[in-house]
Structure formats: structure tokens, C-alpha cells
Amino acid sequence: ENIFDRSRMAPKTPIKNEPIDLSKQKGCTPERNPITPVKIIDRPQPDPWTPTANLKMLVSAASPDMRDREKKKELFRPIENSEKSDTPDSLQYDIVDDSTVDEFEKQRPSRKQKSLGLLCQKFLARYPNYPLSTEKTTISLDEVASILGVERRRIYDIVNVLESLQLVSRVAKNQYCWHGRHNLSQTLKMLQEAGELQYGELMTFQHKEQDLEYKFGEQKKETTPDSQDRPLLDISEPDCNSASANSRKDKSLRIMSQKFVMLFLVSKTKIVTLDIAAKILIEETQDTVDHSKFKTKVRRLYDIANVLTSLGLIKKVHVTEERGRKPAFKWIGPVEFSGKTDELRGHSPTSDPLPGTQSGACARYQICVTGKQRFTCHTSFNGAQPCEETRRKVSSEPNSPHQERQDEYCSKMINLAAVCRQKIEEDTRNSSITSPFSLLPVPGDSDFCVNPLPQAVFPVVQAEVPNLSLPIGISSQAPHPVTPAASKTENGKPTLVSNQPFLCFPSSSLFMLCGGLQENNLSETLATAGDKGNQSAEAQAAVPPAVCQKRSSHKCTSPSSCVDDEEPAAKKQIMEQSDLPLSLVVPKKPFESTKPESTQGNGCSSAVHLETYHLDLTSPAAPEAANKESTKSLDCQEQEKRSDEPPPGNEHTSKEDPNQPFQPQYLYVHPTPGLSSFNLVFSANQAPGVSSLASNQLPSLSVPCVMVPSAALTSFPLVCSPSFTSPLSAVPDGSFSAAASMNFTMSSLASTTPVFISTTAVVTPRVSPTPSVDPQQPAHPALHLSPVLARSCSAVKLDSPVCVGHPVTLLKLQQPSSAPLTPKSIRPAHHEAFFKTPGSLGDPVAWKKNEGNQTRNASSVQRRLEISGTSPD
DNA sequence: CACTCCCGCCAATTA
DNA sequence: TAATTGGCGGGAGTG
Numbered sequence: 012e013n014i015f016d017r018s019r020m021a022p023k024t025p026i027k028n029e030p031i032d033l034s035k036q037k038g039c040t041p042e043r044n045p046i047t048p049v050k051i052i053d054r055p056q057p058d059p060w061t062p063t064a065n066l067k068m069l070v071s072a073a074s075p076d077m078r079d080r081e082k083k084k085e086l087f088r089p090i091e092n093s094e095k096s097d098t099p100d101s102l103q104y105d106i107v108d109d110s111t112v113d114e115f116e117k118q119r120p121s122r123k124q125k126s127l128g129l130l131c132q133k134f135l136a137r138y139p140n141y142p143l144s145t146e147k148t149t150i151s152l153d154e155v156a157s158i159l160g161v162e163r164r165r166i167y168d169i170v171n172v173l174e175s176l177q178l179v180s181r182v183a184k185n186q187y188c189w190h191g192r193h194n195l196s197q198t199l200k201m202l203q204e205a206g207e208l209q210y211g212e213l214m215t216f217q218h219k220e221q222d223l224e225y226k227f228g229e230q231k232k233e234t235t236p237d238s239q240d241r242p243l244l245d246i247s248e249p250d251c252n253s254a255s256a257n258s259r260k261d262k263s264l265r266i267m268s269q270k271f272v273m274l275f276l277v278s279k280t281k282i283v284t285l286d287i288a289a290k291i292l293i294e295e296t297q298d299t300v301d302h303s304k305f306k307t308k309v310r311r312l313y314d315i316a317n318v319l320t321s322l323g324l325i326k327k328v329h330v331t332e333e334r335g336r337k338p339a340f341k342w343i344g345p346v347e348f349s350g351k352t353d354e355l356r357g358h359s360p361t362s363d364p365l366p367g368t369q370s371g372a373c374a375r376y377q378i379c380v381t382g383k384q385r386f387t388c389h390t391s392f393n394g395a396q397p398c399e400e401t402r403r404k405v406s407s408e409p410n411s412p413h414q415e416r417q418d419e420y421c422s423k424m425i426n427l428a429a430v431c432r433q434k435i436e437e438d439t440r441n442s443s444i445t446s447p448f449s450l451l452p453v454p455g456d457s458d459f460c461v462n463p464l465p466q467a468v469f470p471v472v473q474a475e476v477p478n479l480s481l482p483i484g485i486s487s488q489a490p491h492p493v494t495p496a497a498s499k500t501e502n503g504k505p506t507l508v509s510n511q512p513f514l515c516f517p518s519s520s521l522f523m524l525c526g527g528l529q530e531n532n533l534s535e536t537l538a539t540a541g542d543k544g545n546q547s548a549e550a551q552a553a554v555p556p557a558v559c560q561k562r563s564s565h566k567c568t569s570p571s572s573c574v575d576d577e578e579p580a581a582k583k584q585i586m587e588q589s590d591l592p593l594s595l596v597v598p599k600k601p602f603e604s605t606k607p608e609s610t611q612g613n614g615c616s617s618a619v620h621l622e623t624y625h626l627d628l629t630s631p632a633a634p635e636a637a638n639k640e641s642t643k644s645l646d647c648q649e650q651e652k653r654s655d656e657p658p659p660g661n662e663h664t665s666k667e668d669p670n671q672p673f674q675p676q677y678l679y680v681h682p683t684p685g686l687s688s689f690n691l692v693f694s695a696n697q698a699p700g701v702s703s704l705a706s707n708q709l710p711s712l713s714v715p716c717v718m719v720p721s722a723a724l725t726s727f728p729l730v731c732s733p734s735f736t737s738p739l740s741a742v743p744d745g746s747f748s749a750a751a752s753m754n755f756t757m758s759s760l761a762s763t764t765p766v767f768i769s770t771t772a773v774v775t776p777r778v779s780p781t782p783s784v785d786p787q788q789p790a791h792p793a794l795h796l797s798p799v800l801a802r803s804c805s806a807v808k809l810d811s812p813v814c815v816g817h818p819v820t821l822l823k824l825q826q827p828s829s830a831p832l833t834p835k836s837i838r839p840a841h842h843e844a845f846f847k848t849p850g851s852l853g854d855p856v857a858w859k860k861n862e863g864n865q866t867r868n869a870s871s872v873q874r875r876l877e878i879s880g881t882s883p884d
Numbered sequence: 885c886a887c888t889c890c891c892g893c894c895a896a897t898t899a
Numbered sequence: 900t901a902a903t904t905g906g907c908g909g910g911a912g913t914g
Contacts, residue, residue, distance in 0.1 A: 121912075121913085122888085122889080122890070122912045122913070123912090123913085125889095125890065125891095126888090126890080127889075152903090152904095162891080162892075163903085163904090164891080164892070164904085164905075165890085165891085167904060167905060168905085171904090171905075184898075184899070184902080184903065184904095185902095185903075263905085263906070264905070264906080303907095303908075307906085307907060307908060309887095309888090309889095310888085310889065310890095310907080310908075311906085311907085313887095313888060313889050314889070314890095317888095317889080338887070
């Protein structure tokens with residue numbers, strides 16, 4: 012049939028082709044008119060010959076043999092014989108086939124012969140792995156399809172996967188450009204980086220525990236949503252321009268392919284089982300699990316796996332587990348790319364830019380552990396980087412739909428943080444550092460603003476949620492930091508690290524903090540939270556310190572438990588009430604961020620919804636808007652409540668004026684599994700220059716971070732140091748810079764209550780860090796922000812040197828139980844949107860829908876909650 | 885029977 | 900409107 016068609020087609024094609032033909036394909040088909048034959052094949056040709064018709068006829072009537080025969084004809088023969096040898100000339104097959112039809116019949120083309128993998132090999136054989144840069148090889152889909160004797164649909168399957176790895180790119184209709192493997196390593200690197208952000212936690216987790224499966228799967232699920240949101244980072248990134256392309260629906264196959272690859276790159280074992288991958292990749296993953304959905308995903312994964320196998324990147328293996336043997340694939344491709352991965356290790360900070368990205372987005376985070384130690388994590392956001400468009404949007408308006416992107420970033424950020432955390436944790440352990448964090452038990456509380464904090468503590472709703480999947484008591488981890496002040500609270504008290512701009516908290520989850528929340532919001536939030544779940548919460552809100560303690564005491568026997576209860580409520584409320592996406596500012600692009608200064612005032616967004624992951628860019632406008640909105644919503648809803656909150660006097664000191672320019676925004680990173688108890692909080696607003704890589708000097712850190720012991724979060728108030736503006740002004744080690752401290756003053760915090768929303772805690776830190784503060788420590792935790800962060804920071808910079816810490820409310824998104832409403836129940840709709848496949852997610856429309864609503868948030872939250880359900884109490 | 889995954893319908897997008 | 904893309908899942912081949 013094919014042959015026949017071709018012959019026919021040939022004549023026609025030229026016409027079309029010619030115009031199209033621009034590219035001369037070099038390697039491409041020898042045929043002159045490769046170009047699309049036009050669907051002649053399918054086209055209804057009057058002739059009985061139509062391929063389709065024939066096939067059908069045959070199929071229906073013919074015996075399998077018949078079918079086979081024909082198929083065979085199509086082409087595969089050669090392949091069979093010599094798979095390895097790539098038959099360079101696939102073209103000829105056809106011819107051969109004809110002659111050998113009979114043979115075929117005998118041979119019966121087994122299914123294998125028609126496999127996608129084989130087809131892919133043939134396809135690849137046609138093009139050089141490393142084409143000369145000069146030549147541009149264009150691929151005509153029709154041509155290839157005809158040559159290979161398959162329907163075009165199959166070619167799409169191959170091309171889509173190749174495209175995900177950037178081996179080819181689409182240039183026009185029916186036209187793809189062959190790039191070969193020149194960029195493969197770079198692409199893989201990007202994917203790895205992106206994967207670490209998205210799945211790093213999970214993977215780590217996984218490794219730790221042998222069982223990948225459940226936890227693994229589950230965790231991934233959790234995380235997945237985030238990741239999913241982002242459209243192909245990698246691919247798209249490079250061409251931000253092509254954003255337009257993005258608009259399209261998501262190309263799930265491409266995205267799936269990338270994600271699938273990411274899983275391998277992130278996995279230490281380099282082995283990924285199909286079911287896990289499928290779970291991870293299933294957008295919505297509800298527990299409900301559509302079985303059918305799962306099956307479909309698996310089918311797709313096989314498709315992808317076949318292509319990747321042909322590329323020599325993976326191979327099929329079987330993982331034997333207790334349950335039995337599962338199909339899996341092992342990565343056999345390159346593992347080390349030029350080193351980006353290392354970053355995590357904290358090596359060179361080089362700004363190695365991701366390929367696509369401009370930035371050298373390596374971010375280095377140093378955390379002071381135990382006061383002494385510093386851990387550095389370098390992460391680069393590759394994919395993370397938003398396209399310009401996104402950026403713009405972000406900058407332009409807070410609420411705008413753009414947020415989706417922002418969200419993505421946020422999520423990435425979060426992931427990063429998590430990763431960093433883990434690393435840190437590991438390092439710490441290794442180093443034998445017992446107390447991981449230099450929390451602030453702030454010795455001299457008074458000394459630092461920080462000190463006050465503990466007491467003043469923000470009412471935080473618990474952030475932490477035990478990991479769902481976490482097997483170990485990770486979730487529970489709440490290490491109780493020893494912090495003095497915190498002592499009451501079980502967890503930790505946030506301590507400020509001397510010098511450092513960041514704070515350590517005991518809890519593990521990531522949170523996005525927004526500085527400058529308006530008190531209203533916070534209070535409201537708190538109040539609501541308190542109402543629902545915990546009175547304590549309320550109390551906390553009102554009286555942070557005391558409350559916290561209380562909570563901890565009563566509720567929190569175990570931090571986790573406490574958290575759980577509260578969180579849900581908080582979440583709900585938050586979600587419901589505030590539509591705002593995040594107030595956080597996330598630095599998306601490292602450099603660009605322009606937003607910056609202005610933000611100050613606005614910058615503080617009160618609450619961040621992890622779920623949403625919206626990050627408000629540092630851009631001033633956005634934050635403001637966010638704040639406003641959030642505020643509004645909150646206010647409206649709960650204004651009544653707010654009144655209460657005002658925390659104890661000390662906190663007030665610097666109330667945040669909600670309006671104030673300064674309000675710092677912070678990112679709180681939920682601790683990932685690996686990271687035992689660290690939570691990082693970054694201030695978005697940091698001084699611009701901050702990002703200085705010079706790790707050593709604290710001052711260099713432009714970003715203030717707060718480390719929080721995982722457990723601690725609940726009760727802790729957050730302290731933010733604004734060290735930034737003049738970050739350089741390094742604060743002397745032991746002490747925080749005065750300015751910083753100033754900022755921190757509780758009072759200020761109190762006044763403004765920042766809300767923290769934690770995303771689900773993915774991982775609970777296993778290690779309970781005892782927060783110890785080393786005031787003296789020089790350890791300046793120099794954080795190196797990822798480019799993104801850096802950017803944001805820079806952008807954000809506060810005008811005023813001081814950052815005001817606002818009390819933060821942490822919400823736990825995850826916990827399902829406590830909240831009366833289950834996430835799902837609450838907002839299913841959003842849910843869907845939220846979790847959709849990347850592509851879908853990417854879809855602006857979807858987001859828009861959500862945007863207005865909290866629902867979005869809710870959805871994310873919900874999701875998490877569901878997952879997290881397991882958290883140990 | 886479970887695992888693979890081919891095949892092609894048909895909807896979404898584009899041209 | 901026609902063509903191109905590509906999601907999707909039935910159901911067949913394989914072991």
C-alpha cells in the first residue's frame with residue numbers, strides 16, 4: 012500500500028513540497044519530494060486502493076496473516092535483520108519489501124517488528140547523531156512516514172519525544188529540523204536541574220528508603236502537581252519566545268517525556284518503575300485513581316520509553332519488589348553533564364547558566380547549621396526561569412493570570428528550597444553536626460529582634476504537615492528545637508542567625524512568606540483558623556508567643572499534630588477568604604527583575620498560598636496588588652476578627668504598615684524530606700545586590716532567610732531580617748545587624764501578620780534539628796539565591812534598610828483531617844484545574860478561572876492534604 | 885493472564 | 900474548511 016501511495020504521492024507532493032521544501036534536507040530523504048504527500052493515503056480516494064480502505068478490508072476479511080503480510084511489506088524487514096546496524100537506508104526497504112512480500116508473509120512481521128522502538132531506530136538511523144552545524148537537516152514528516160512505511164501518527168510519537176529532548180524542533184508544518192545530539196547533554200542537564208527541583212525531594216526520599224514505591228509514588232504525586240504546572244520548562248525555556256507555542260495545549264507527550272527523563276536524572280538509582288512514573292505523571296492523581304487514566308499513562312510511557320530506548324538513554328529492566336516484579340527502566344545515558352548537578356553539592360556557584368536560561372542561575376544557599384556549619388546549596392533554576400512574558404506579567408500585575416507562571420516558579424523555588432534543605436541536612440549529618448540549624452534560640456533574645464520574635468511569635472498556623480508518604484516519622488520530625496524561647500513551643504523557635512538575614516525555624520515545610528502583610532489579613536486569617544481548628548490558633552494570632560506555646564503544649568504535643576489541626580483550618584480560611592494568590596514574591600528571573608525597589612512597600616504580601624504557588628513577583632506592583640487583594644478579601648470576610656490579632660505589644664513596634672513599602676517578603680521553604688528540619692525563608696525584598704555570590708560573607712547574602720525547624724513552625728513567629736538592603740553591611744557574626752534586628756522587632760511583626768502558608772509538607776525533616784543559634788557564628792549563612800531569587804531580591808530591595816518582620820501565619824495546606832472540609836470537597840473544581848496536566852495547567856484559561864477564586868489555592872492545598880493525610884501525628 | 889504497546893479514531897489546532 | 904497534531908484507549912501480540 013505504502014509503496015503504492017508513495018508512488019502516487021510523489022507526484023503530488025512536489026507541489027506542496029516545493030514551497031515547503033525550503034530546507035533542503037540533507038540527510039533527509041533521498042527522495043526529492045519528501046514532503047508531505049498530503050494525506051493521500053487517508054484521503055478518500057475513490058480508488059479502492061486507498062490504504063485505509065484496503066487495510067480495513069483486509070483486516071476485516073483477512074486473516075491475521077494477511078494483515079501481517081501487508082504490514083511487513085511496509086517495511087520493517089531490514090530492521091529486523093539488523094537492528095543494530097542502523098540501516099541507514101531505510102528508504103530502500105520499501106522496495107525490498109515489494110519483492111519480498113512473500114517472504115514477509117512467512118516471516119510474519121511480529122509485533123516487535125513494528126514496534127515504536129524499532130521504528131524510532133530507523134528514524135534515527137536516517138540522521139546523524141552529530142550533524143554538522145552548517146547543515147540543516149529538515150525532516151518531512153510525510154516523507155519519513157512514507158519511507159518508514161508507517162502512518163504519520165507514529166512519526167509524531169517519535170518526533171514528540173525527540174523534541175522533548177531537543178533533538179529535533181518543529182520548524183513548520185510537517186517540517187522538523189534535526190539537531191542531533193549536540194544539545195542533548197545540555198538538555199539533560201536542564202532536565203536534571205528541573206527535575207531536582209520538582210522531584211528532587213521525592214527522589215531523595217526514595218533513595219533513603221528503599222521503597223520507592225509508595226512513598227515515592229505518593230510523594231511524587233504531591234509534588235507533581237507543582238511541577239506539572241509548569242509547562243515544559245526545558246523546552247519552552249529555551250525559547251521563551253516561542254511562548255506562543257506554549258499557549259497551545261500542552262503537549263503532553265512531550266511534557267511527559269521530559270518529566271520521565273527528569274525522574275531518571277534525579278533518581279540516584281537511575282531506575283524508575285513504570286507505575287511510579289505513571290503515578291507521578293498523572294496529573295490529578297487522585298487517590299481515586301482513575302484506573303483508566305493510569306493505564307493510559309502507562310501506555311504513553313511505553314511509547315516514550317521505546318523512543319528513549321532507541322536513543323540509548325534507557326533500557327528496560329525489572330525491579331523486583333516484595334510485591335513482585337515490576338517493569339522499570341534504567342537510565343543508561345549520560346549522567347553527568349557539565350556539572351550542574353553538582354551545584355547542589357554546593358560546589359561552584361558558577362553561574363552556570365542553564366542552557367536556555369540566561370541566568371547563571373545558580374543559587375547558593377548557605378545555611379548555618381548549628382551555627383557553625385554552613386551548607387551551601389547551589390541550585391540553578393533552569394527551566395524555572397520564566398519566559399519573558401511571564402516575567403512581564405508578573406511584574407505588571409499581581410493578580411493577573413500570569414500567576415500561573417509565577418506559581419510555577421514558586422513551586423520550583425520551593426522545590427529548590429527543599430532540595431537545598433535536604434542537602435543541608437545530609438551535609439549536616441555527615442558533618443556530624445548535630446544541631447543542624449542555628450536556630451535562634453537566640454540567646455540573647457533581646458539582642459536580636461529575633462528574640463522577641465519567639466515570643467512575639469507570629470501566630471503561625473502550623474505549617475508543617477507530616478509527609479504523607481513519609482514512612483518514617485519524618486513527619487513528626489518536629490524536632491524540637493531547643494530554642495529557649497521557643498521552648499514553650501515545642502518546635503522551634505525561630506532563631507535568628509546572627510548576621511544572617513535568615514531565620515531558622517524548626518519546621519520543615521516550605522513556606523512562602525510575605526512580608527508586609529497587612530495585619531488584617533493575618534489576623535483574620537489567624538482568627539479564622541483559630542476558630543475552626545484551634546482556638547489556639549486564634550490565640551496565637553492574638554498573642555503569638557503565648558499562644559504558640561499554648562498550642563504547642565496542648566495541641567502540639569507533637570508538632571506535627573498541632574500543625575495538622577491548625578493548618579487545615581487556616582488553609583481553608585485562607586483559601587476561602589483570600590483569593591490572593593501568593594503574596595510572595597518570587598524572583599523569577601534572576602536578572603531581570605526589575606520590579607524591585609518599588610516593591611518595598613507592597614512587597615509584603617500577606618499571605619502566600621502555596622497551593623497557588625503564586626508568587627508575586629517582587630515587582631512592586633504585583634505585591635501590592637496581591638496584598639491589597641488579599642487584604643481585601645480577608646478583610647471583608649473577616650474583618651471582624653481581625654481586630655483581635657494584634658499581638659502583644661512588642662510585636663507591634665513596627666507594625667508593619669501594611670502599606671509600608673518595605674514589607675519584606677519571604678519565601679519559606681518547606682523542608683523536604685531530606686532537609687531535615689530546615690526551612691528557609693527568603694525575603695523577596697532583599698537588597699538587590701545581595702545575591703552576591705560571595706558566599707562567605709553574610710553580608711553577601713542579600714537574601715534573608717529564615718531557617719525554621721520543621722516542627723517549630725507552628726508556633727514560631729517568623730523573623731525576617733532584612734539584611735539586605737545593605738546586605739553588605741554584613742552583620743557581624745554573632746549579632747544580627749542592628750538594622751536587621753530592628754526590623755525584626757516583634758512588634759513590627761505583630762502588627763503585620765504575615766501569613767505563611769505552607770505547601771504541603773512534602774517531607775518532614777527527619778532530623779530534628781535543634782535549633783541552636785550561634786550568634787557569634789560567622790556562619791553567615793550566605794545564601795545564594797538562585798538567580799531567580801537573586802533577582803527577586805534585587806528587585807525587591809527594600810528602600811528602607813529595615814525589613815519588618817511580620818508575624819506570619821502558617822497554614823498547613825496539607826492537612827486534611829483537621830479541616831472539616833476536605834480539600835476536595837471544598838473545591839473540587841479547582842482541584843482539577845490545578846492538577847491538570849502540565850499542558851492543561853499551562854493553559855492560561857484554566858488559571859484564569861481559578862485565579863479569581865481561592866479555589867485554586869484550595870485545590871492545591873487539597874491535593875496536598877490528601878496526600879499528606881498520612882502525616883504522623 | 886499480565887505485560888506491552890500497536891493502531892487508528894477523532895478532537896483540538898493550525899494553516 | 901482542510902490539514903496537521905496528537906490524546907486516547909481498544910484490544911491484539913507476547914511470554
